[in-house]
Amino acid sequence: MKVGFIGLGIMGRPMAGHLIDAGHELYLYDIQPVPDELTGKGGTACKSGKEVAEKADIIITMVPDTPHVEAALFGENGVAQGLSKGKTVVDMSSIAPIETKRFASEINKLGCDYLDAPVSGGDVGAKAASLTIMVGGPEAAFEKVKPLFEKMGKNITLVGGNGDGQTTKVANQIIVALTIEAVAEALLFAAKAGADPARVRQALMGGFASSRILEVHGERMIKRNFNPGFRIELHQKDLNLALAGAKSLNLSLPNTASTQQLFNACAAQGGAQWDHSGLLRILEVMGNFEIGQTAPGGDD
Numbered sequence: 001m002k003v004g005f006i007g008l009g010i011m012g013r014p015m016a017g018h019l020i021d022a023g024h025e026l027y028l029y030d031i032q033p034v035p036d037e038l039t040g041k042g043g044t045a046c047k048s049g050k051e052v053a054e055k056a057d058i059i060i061t062m063v064p065d066t067p068h069v070e071a072a073l074f075g076e077n078g079v080a081q082g083l084s085k086g087k088t089v090v091d092m093s094s095i096a097p098i099e100t101k102r103f104a105s106e107i108n109k110l111g112c113d114y115l116d117a118p119v120s121g122g123d124v125g126a127k128a129a130s131l132t133i134m135v136g137g138p139e140a141a142f143e144k145v146k147p148l149f150e151k152m153g154k155n156i157t158l159v160g161g162n163g164d165g166q167t168t169k170v171a172n173q174i175i176v177a178l179t180i181e182a183v184a185e186a187l188l189f190a191a192k193a194g195a196d197p198a199r200v201r202q203a204l205m206g207g208f209a210s211s212r213i214l215e216v217h218g219e220r221m222i223k224r225n226f227n228p229g230f231r232i233e234l235h236q237k238d239l240n241l242a243l244a245g246a247k248s249l250n251l252s253l254p255n256t257a258s259t260q261q262l263f264n265a266c267a268a269q270g271g272a273q274w275d276h277s278g279l280l281r282i283l284e285v286m287g288n289f290e291i292g293q294t295a296p297g298g299d300d
C-alpha cells in the first residue's frame with residue numbers, strides 16, 4: 001500500500017520502519033529532518049503533510065498532542081490540503097477524544113475516512129511491533145487499515161466510533177500512571193526496609209502484584225534508568241485529558257488527581273523529560289531515601 005507517516009519520533013520511527021520492512025511504499029514527513037534510517041530502507045522523504053497526502057492512500061499521524069495533530073492535518077501545507085476522496089487518515093497519537101470527533105468530521109467532509117488509533121506498549125512495543133492498538137471509527141475503514149496495524153501491533157481492537165479509541169487510551173493511561181505510582185511506592189518501601197528491591201521485584205513477578213509495569217518500569221527504577229521511553233510531560237497531558245473529562249462527566253478520579261500532582265512535582269524538579277518511571281524520584285525526595293542507598297540500619 002502507499003502509506004504516509006507523519007511524526008517520526010520515539011514511536012513513529014520504529015512503526016514506520018516496520019511498514020517499510022513489510023514492503024509498503026512509505027511517504028514520510030516530520031518538522032525535524034526525516035531519519036536516514038528510514039530513507040535508507042527505501043522510504044521517501046516529503047516536504048509537507050500536503051505532499052504526503054497527495055502521494056499516499058492511507059496517512060498516519062504520530063505526533064505529541066492535540067495541537068500538533070491539528071497543525072499536521074489542518075495547518076498550512078497540512079494533510080487536508082493534499083487529500084482527495086477515498087483516502088483514509090489514521091491518527092495514532094494520544095490526544096483529546098472530543099477534538100478527535102471534530103477532526104474526524106472535518107476529514108469526512110473531504111470524502112475521506114478517519115480512524116483514531118492510539119497505542120499502548122511504549123517504545124519497547126513500538127520496536128518489537130507488539131503494540132496494543134485501540135481504534136475508533138467506521139468498520140470498513142478499520143478493515144482496510146488492519147493489515148498495517150498488524151505490522152505494528154498485536155492486540156488490535158475496534159472499540160467503537162470516532163473518539164472511542166482515544167477514550168480507551170485515556171483509560172489505559174489512568175491504569176498505567178496509578179500502577180507506576182504503586183510499583184514505585186512498593187519498591188521504595190522494600191528498599192528502605194532493607195530488602196534488595198531487585199529481588200523483591202523478582203519475587204513478586206509471579207503473583208497478583210505482577211504486571212508489565214512491575215516488569216518494565218520496575219526494572220527501570222531499580223537500574224535508575226530514567227531516559228525516556230515515555231516522557232512525564234506526555235503522561236501529564238494524558239492525565240489532564242482524564243481529569244478534564246472527569247469534570248465534564250461529574251466524576252471523581254481521586255487517585256488520578258493525586259498521581260498527576262506527583263508528576264507535577266517531578267516537573268518542578270526539572271523532570272518533565274524524564275521517563276514516567278521517574279515518578280519514583282519524587283517519592284524518594286519525600287521519603288529522604290533513594291533506591292540503591294544502604295538502608296538505615298542495613299549492614300551492607
Ligand code: NAD
Pocket residue numbers: 006007008009010011012029030031032062063064065068069071072092093094095119120121122123229230231234
Ligand atoms: P516524540 O516527541 O518522540 O515524537 C513526535 C514527533 O512528532 C517528533 O519527531 C516531532 O518533531 C513530530 N512533530 C510534532 N509536530 C509535528 C507536526 N505538526 N508535523 C509533523 N511532525 C510533527 O513523541 P513520541 O514519544 O513518539 O509520542 C508520539 C505520540 O505517541 C504521543 O501522543 C504519545 O502520547 C503517544 N505514545 C507514546 C508512547 C511512548 O512510550 N513514547 C507510548 C504510547 C503512546
